[in-house]
Amino acid sequence: MVDTIRLAARDITFGYVPTAPILSDWSADFHAGEVVAITGPSGRGKSTLLYVLGLMLKPTAGQVQIDGTDAAHRRDADRAGLRAHQYGFVFQDAALDATRTVLDNIIETTLYRGTPRKPAIRRAHELMDQFGVALRAGAKPGQVSGGQAQRIALCRALLNDPQILLADEPTGNLDPASSDLVVDAVHAQAHRGAAVIVVTHDPALVARCDRRLEL
Amino acid sequence: MSALRRWAAVVREALATAWAQPVASVVTIVMVAGMCATVLLTTGRTVGAEQAVLGSIDSEGTRSIIIRADTDAGLDATVLDRLAHIDGIQWAGAFGIAQDVTNLQFAGATKVPMRLAWSSQLNHLGITTLPPVSNASIWASPTALAGLGMPDAVGAVVDDSGVDFAVTGSLTVPDFLAFLEPLVIAPQTENTPGTVAVLIVIADRPDLVAPVSDAVRSVLAVTDPAKVTLTTSENLAALRGLVEGQLDSFGRSLVVVVFALTAVLVAAILYGLVMLRRKDFGRRRALGASQALIISLLLTQTGALALVGATIGSIAASIGLTASGDPLPGWDFVGAVALLSTTIGVIAALVPALAAARRDPLKELRVP
Ligand SMILES: Nc1ncnc2c1ncn2[C@@H]1O[C@H](COP(=O)(O)OP(=O)(O)OP(=O)(O)O)[C@@H](O)[C@H]1O
Numbered sequence A: 001m002v003d004t005i006r007l008a009a010r011d012i013t014f015g016y017v018p019t020a021p022i023l024s025d026w027s028a029d030f031h032a033g034e035v036v037a038i039t040g041p042s043g044r045g046k047s048t049l050l051y052v053l054g055l056m057l058k059p060t061a062g063q064v065q066i067d068g069t070d071a072a073h074r075r076d077a078d079r080a081g082l083r084a085h086q087y088g089f090v091f092q093d094a095a096l097d098a099t100r101t102v103l104d105n106i107i108e109t110t111l112y113r114g115t116p117r118k119p120a121i122r123r124a125h126e127l128m129d130q131f132g133v134a135l136r137a138g139a140k141p142g143q144v145s146g147g148q149a150q151r152i153a154l155c156r157a158l159l160n161d162p163q164i165l166l167a168d169e170p171t172g173n174l175d176p177a178s179s180d181l182v183v184d185a186v187h188a189q190a191h192r193g194a195a196v197i198v199v200t201h202d203p204a205l206v207a208r209c210d211r212r213l214e215l
Numbered sequence B: 001m002s003a004l005r006r007w008a009a010v011v012r013e014a015l016a017t018a019w020a021q022p023v024a025s026v027v028t029i030v031m032v033a034g035m036c037a038t039v040l041l042t043t044g045r046t047v048g049a050e051q052a053v054l055g056s057i058d059s060e061g062t063r064s065i066i067i068r069a070d071t072d073a074g075l076d077a078t079v080l081d082r083l084a085h086i087d088g089i090q091w092a093g094a095f096g097i098a099q100d101v102t103n104l105q106f107a108g109a110t111k112v113p114m115r116l117a118w119s120s121q122l123n124h125l126g127i128t129t130l131p132p133v134s135n136a137s138i139w140a141s142p143t144a145l146a147g148l149g150m151p152d153a154v155g156a157v158v159d160d161s162g163v164d165f166a167v168t169g170s171l172t173v174p175d176f177l178a179f180l181e182p183l184v185i186a187p188q189t190e191n192t193p194g195t196v197a198v199l200i201v202i203a204d205r206p207d208l209v210a211p212v213s214d215a216v217r218s219v220l221a222v223t224d225p226a227k228v229t230l231t232t233s234e235n236l237a238a239l240r241g242l243v244e245g246q247l248d249s250f251g252r253s254l255v256v257v258v259f260a261l262t263a264v265l266v267a268a269i270l271y272g273l274v275m276l277r278r279k280d281f282g283r284r285r286a287l288g289a290s291q292a293l294i295i296s297l298l299l300t301q302t303g304a305l306a307l308v309g310a311t312i313g314s315i316a317a318s319i320g321l322t323a324s325g326d327p328l329p330g331w332d333f334v335g336a337v338a339l340l341s342t343t344i345g346v347i348a349a350l351v352p353a354l355a356a357a358r359r360d361p362l363k364e365l366r367v368p
């Protein structure tokens, strides 16, 4: 399984302004079942790389291949479908909808996938238990801590059992015990055949990854 | 998932979003309700005012033609037979020379002018049945009755030559005969024609006053036309036509202007509300929502809120108009205004949503 290239970057170039590229001809392979750490100084472009790999930003040149075929230059609707069905994404700042409950946030993507709510709600409760964020019903993101928000974002990312899991500083706000929970979950997802990429400064997390890429 | 369940999921999410953003939702409802109510209230009031103005100009007085003839002009009551052949006449009546009468009971009391009267439509004056001996019975207006000292319309009067008449009833004096007050008439039939001093003709419509005047003049059959004067309110009739046209176009342009102003206001505010949600759209898109889904969510949400607003606005305006005694514009008009308000709200929300949905999700998510 480790030999299957799930996700590949092929000569990616990207810059928010074309004159100042943040990524230039960057390539890497990410295998199914593998957890890869991406490290590098602040402002280097780690988050930006995750957005390009997550099909949220279009590279100015190069390809993002999923299971061998380019996805970066497909129609917008196709890329949205891939994000909904294949990807799990944990944003650096969690990016939860402050107006909705924690549960609503976790099951948000069922609407985008067009899958039923009931099983999603059941799975969401399991994940909330697993990550210690089984808060009272109706709690809103504004009423949880930064570390809790980060774990709620991970619940949302794991809900659809993604084949590609991209996590931006998932342990950034967490104590060692909670960090271990997250690292365990990330490995569990890799064992289910996902390619997992975590951006992190956390040496403990890097140490538990299969591979490390310095940006 | 079937199309229906997918649609139900979109509606559910749109309503949940509207519920989760109470301030924006209330603002949207209030704006659309305000637009709807403003248009309906101004329009309703305009319609009411227009009807009042036209009603006041459109009295029979506007359409009356008055012919005064000197005693020796040779105008007699047979003119009514000839007038019967002229089209466009609503009412015609001829009045004889005034002769003073007083209450038979108090000789030397107030004198009131009495005239012989001919008309085939005396019911217009409140005289429904003519008595058998017509020229011995008279009807008097309340003013005249007061002058005669018989407010109950019971009694008799006597003229200077000693002939007495029985007061049979009270007259209803239409506006166009007010200039003859105090009015006392002795209704005559066509079998007893006599000299006519005042002939009054009411045209069917204001614009018929001029042609009917010409026709009337041609059938007067007087011996000396110089002793006859014909007056009309033709100018007033023309003025009425002008006022009607002005009010119509004023009403129409008022609706358009009020609609345009409120629509710009609503559009600006909805645009702002949607722009505030760009980050929300960015997150949804980043997590896998398609552009089409974002747009259908927003359409459903704004459409539902605008519909609530339009309903509230229409009901409030109808209550307001009823309370102030103004006429209600027709329900089809109210419905059209409500629909147009909803559409304007949805379009105003759609434009920024389209712009937001088309951009890279991350650029929306990372807006400052
Ligand atoms: N929307 C944007 N427009 C222009 N430049 C941007 C934008 N977003 C980020 N940048 C710039 O791109 C560079 C990379 O940003 P990025 O967020 O990818 O860094 P990072 O490696 O994730 O940093 P950190 O470790 O602090 O999270 C930074 O210099 C940043 O200023």
Ligand SMILES: [Mg+2]
Residues within 6 Å of the ligand: A046, A047, A048, A092, A168
């Ligand atoms: Mg970053």
